[in-house]
Amino acid sequence: MSDDLVKTLDRDGIVRLPDLLSAQQLASMQEAFAARLTRLRWSHFDGYERTEVYRHMIQDVLVLDQGFVDLALHPRVIGTLRGYLGDGFRLTEAKGWKSLATNSDYHGWHGDAWYDQEVMREIPREVKLAFYLTDVKSGEFQYVRGSHRQQHPRNVPLEWVQSIDPSRVESLRAPAGSAFLFDTSGIHRQAMPNLEDRQAVFYAYHDPTIPLQREDVAYHRYHPLILNAAFLGGLTAEDQRILGFGDKTHYIHAFQHQERFPWLQRAIGAALGLRLRLEPHLERVRARLGRR
Numbered sequence: 001m002s003d004d005l006v007k008t009l010d011r012d013g014i015v016r017l018p019d020l021l022s023a024q025q026l027a028s029m030q031e032a033f034a035a036r037l038t039r040l041r042w043s044h045f046d047g048y049e050r051t052e053v054y055r056h057m058i059q060d061v062l063v064l065d066q067g068f069v070d071l072a073l074h075p076r077v078i079g080t081l082r083g084y085l086g087d088g089f090r091l092t093e094a095k096g097w098k099s100l101a102t103n104s105d106y107h108g109w110h111g112d113a114w115y116d117q118e119v120m121r122e123i124p125r126e127v128k129l130a131f132y133l134t135d136v137k138s139g140e141f142q143y144v145r146g147s148h149r150q151q152h153p154r155n156v157p158l159e160w161v162q163s164i165d166p167s168r169v170e171s172l173r174a175p176a177g178s179a180f181l182f183d184t185s186g187i188h189r190q191a192m193p194n195l196e197d198r199q200a201v202f203y204a205y206h207d208p209t210i211p212l213q214r215e216d217v218a219y220h221r222y223h224p225l226i227l228n229a230a231f232l233g234g235l236t237a238e239d240q241r242i243l244g245f246g247d248k249t250h251y252i253h254a255f256q257h258q259e260r261f262p263w264l265q266r267a268i269g270a271a272l273g274l275r276l277r278l279e280p281h282l283e284r285v286r287a288r289l290g291r292r
Contacts, residue, residue, distance in 0.1 A: 002076065002079035002080050002083055003083065005017070005076070005079075005080040005083075005181075006080055006083035006084050009080060009084050009127070009181055009182075009183065010084060011146070012145040012146060012170070013143065013144075013145060013146060013147060013148030013149075013182060013183040013185075013186035014143045014145060014170055014180060014181065014182040014183070014186065015080070015180060015181050015182075016172075016178070016179070016180045017076055017077065017080075017129075017179040017180060017181060018178070018179075020071060020074050020076065020077070020131075020177075020179045021067055021070065021071060021074075021177060023177070025066075025067040025070065026067070026133075026176060026177045028065050028066070028067055029064070029065045029067040029068060029071075029133060030133050030134075030176070030199075031065075032064040032065040032068075033058065033061070033064060033065075033096060033133055033199060033201075034199075036048055036058050036064065037056060037058070037098055037199075042268075043272065048098065051260075052106070053104075053106070054099060054100045054102045054104060054106050054107075054194075055097045055098065055099050055100065056097065056098040056100070057095060057096075057097055058095060058096045058097070058098075059095050059226075060094065060095065060225070060226040061094050061095055061096050061201050062094050062225060062226070062227055062228065062231070063226055063227065063228040063231075064228075065231075066230075066231045068094070068201065068231075069227075069228075069231045069232070071129070071131055071179070071201075071203075072091050072094060072129070072203055072242075072243075073235075073239050073242065073243075077129055077179075077181070078238075078242065080181060081127055081181070081205050084125065084127060084183075085125050085127060085205060085206070085207070086207075088207045088209070089127075089205045089206060089207055089242070090205065090206070090207070090208045090241070090242055090243075090244050090247065091203055091204070091205055091225065091242055091243055091244065092204050092205065092206055092208060092222045092225075092244075092250075093202075093203065093204040093221065093222055094201070094203045094204075094225060095201065095202065096133070096199065096200060096201035096202065097199070097200060097201075097202075098197055098198070098199050099139060099190060099194055099197065099198040099199075099200075100194070100197055101139075101193075101194055101195055101196050101197055102192070102193065102194050103192065103193040103194075104192065105192045106192075107189055107190040108155065108156075108158065108189055109144075109155070109156040109157075109158060109160075109161050109187050109188070109189045110153065110154065110155045110156055110187070110188070110189065111147075111148075111151070111152075111153030111154060111156070111184065111185045111186060111187055111188070112126065112128070112153050112184035112185070113152075113153045113154065113213060114126060114153070114184070114204075114206070114212065114213060114216060114222075115206075115210050115211060115212060115213060116211040116212060116213050116214070117152050117213065119211045120210065120211065123149050123151075123152060123185055124206065124207065124210045125149075125183065125185075125206065125207075126183070126184045126185070126204060126205065126206035127181050127182065127183055127184065127204075127205050127206070128181070128182055128184050128202050128203060128204050128205070129179065129180075129181050129202070129203040129205070130172075130179065130180050130181075130182065130200060130201070130202050131177075131178070131179045131200060131201050131202075131203075132174055132175070132176050132177065132178045132179075132198075132199075132200050133176055133199040133200055133201065134176050134197070134198055134199045134200075135174075135175045135176050136172070136173055136174055136175075136178075136198055136200070137173055137195070137196065138173075138191070138193060138194055138195040138196065139190055139191055139192065139193065139194025139195065139196075139198050140171055140172050140173045140174070140190075140191050141171075141172045141180075141188065141189075141190060141191075141200075142169055142170065142171050142172070142188060142189055142190075142191050143169070143170045143172070143182055143186055143187070143188040144161065144164065144168050144169055144170075144186060144187040144188070145168045145169075145170055145186075146168060146186075147168075147186045147187040148182075148183035148185045148186030149183065149185050149186075150185075151185075152185075153184065153185050156187050160187075161187065171191065184204070204222075208222070208244070208247060208249045208250060209249065212250070218258075219257070220250075220252055220255050220257070222250045223250060223251070223252070223255075224244055224247065224248070224250065224251050225243055225244055227243065
């Protein structure tokens with residue numbers, strides 16, 4: 001089975017992986033993911049991050065539910081990756097998005113840039129595992145079959161895609177629980193329009209010794225995975241290697257993200273500080289009113 005999947009991935013750059021998880025696992029993952037989407041991440045509240053207009057991002061999904069770890073280490077996934085990437089790969093990123101309904105073509109055709117193209121002459125292999133948490137009837141993932149490993153990843157004009165045989169474009173409209181692997185150097189996008197909100201997770205697998213592009217180093221994008229000890233029982237030595245146990249390749253000591261909106265962050269921090277200072281006075285007022 002894995003041999004056939006590897007051959008398809010090598011030929012097309014993308015391959016579907018049906019029936020990876022049970023309905024019960026999917027339901028548990030959906031519940032945990034939805035809980036993080038109830039509010040923006042702030043103060044002591046876990047939630048989503050917002051760096052784009054049309055997407056809410058959830059970092060480090062492996063801490064949310066056992067199913068997210070089981071998905072990352074599924075034997076069919078790992079067998080296919082080993083056949084395509086070799087033995088040196090790791091899981092280097094695990095995050096998800098809620099894509100909001102929109103008519104905007106905000107996530108156009110591209111290949112994923114992640115490695116330092118000034119250093120790397122060849123095109124190193126990276127594969128992502130995509131998993132739909134909701135039914136996707138529009139705004140689906142699209143991929144140009146056979147476009148992988150042809151050029152260093154970059155944005156691609158719509159005109160180029162329109163010039164190729166339409167049968168090469170794989171459109172992955174599929175129900176919740178659907179999964180697929182794709183070589184990230186291939187040309188892909190989120191289709192538009194997106195008529196309903198869509199939730200999905202994407203895991204990146206590549207050799208961590210490959211030098212990263214500067215912006216990803218500055219952002220600390222491929223930081224060591226953040227894990228939940230409750231979900232790590234029964235791991236094999238190979239599982240631990242794939243999850244990067246003890247690997248400090250991309251660890252940055254005392255890393256701090258650069259502030260994007262410092263004035264807004266300071267204003268919100270000041271408002272929170274004022275609210276905390278007022279809390280004792282508000283409690284006394286409420287107590288007096290309660291005694292009347």
